Amino acid sequence: MKYLVDNFSEIMGFTGTHLYLALVPLMLGLVIAIPVGALVRRVSVLRRVTVTVASLAYTIPSLALFVIIPPLVGISAIDPLNVIIALTIYSTALLVIAVPAALDSVPATVLDAADAVGFGSLRRTLTVDMPLAVPVFVSSLRVVVVTNIAMVSVGALIGVGGLGKLFTQGYQRDYPDEIIAGIIVTLALALIADRVVYALGRWSTPWMRADARTSNAKAAAA
Numbered sequence: 001m002k003y004l005v006d007n008f009s010e011i012m013g014f015t016g017t018h019l020y021l022a023l024v025p026l027m028l029g030l031v032i033a034i035p036v037g038a039l040v041r042r043v044s045v046l047r048r049v050t051v052t053v054a055s056l057a058y059t060i061p062s063l064a065l066f067v068i069i070p071p072l073v074g075i076s077a078i079d080p081l082n083v084i085i086a087l088t089i090y091s092t093a094l095l096v097i098a099v100p101a102a103l104d105s106v107p108a109t110v111l112d113a114a115d116a117v118g119f120g121s122l123r124r125t126l127t128v129d130m131p132l133a134v135p136v137f138v139s140s141l142r143v144v145v146v147t148n149i150a151m152v153s154v155g156a157l158i159g160v161g162g163l164g165k166l167f168t169q170g171y172q173r174d175y176p177d178e179i180i181a182g183i184i185v186t187l188a189l190a191l192i193a194d195r196v197v198y199a200l201g202r203w204s205t206p207w208m209r210a211d212a213r214t215s216n217a218k219a220a221a222a
Contacts, residue, residue, distance in 0.1 A: 060089075062086060142197050
């Protein structure tokens, strides 16, 4: 803790960079995965191909991606864009699988009712399917957020900033306090991000809270 207090401003700088490198790929992954996942959901062949490709992409070691990406896109290995591209690939791979699974969780009776009142495919997807799929999707989103925060640390091995620098510097200096400080801040960051995503999921699904209150009231009455 003494190291954290004595080097607070430097660690906060690393934390800001770490969050940037973790959250930008998450946003890009959402932009790509949500429409792709919704489109392939009803086409079984495309869905199987998408799941296979995404699973294979996620199995590529991060260090291998950090080496492969720079010559492919014409950037330096220590460019933060290298980490952003790699984590965008991982985020998209996880989310493009999660989106169809979340949409599958919407009750068939609700879908039938939406069709019966004349909702078109696009309107039903945007106003019925996706909002009702949020609780299941948020569970996967929480995994992706925490995974990104953990994986950004690997970027320190190629010289990209973030809390991973505390690990590499601590190892090079044989200074365990710096490594422990990095672990503590990374864990705290992951826990806070997880709680924020959970809270956003709760906020965006007020009907879930209402159902929970109704169920609790019935249980108390019984």
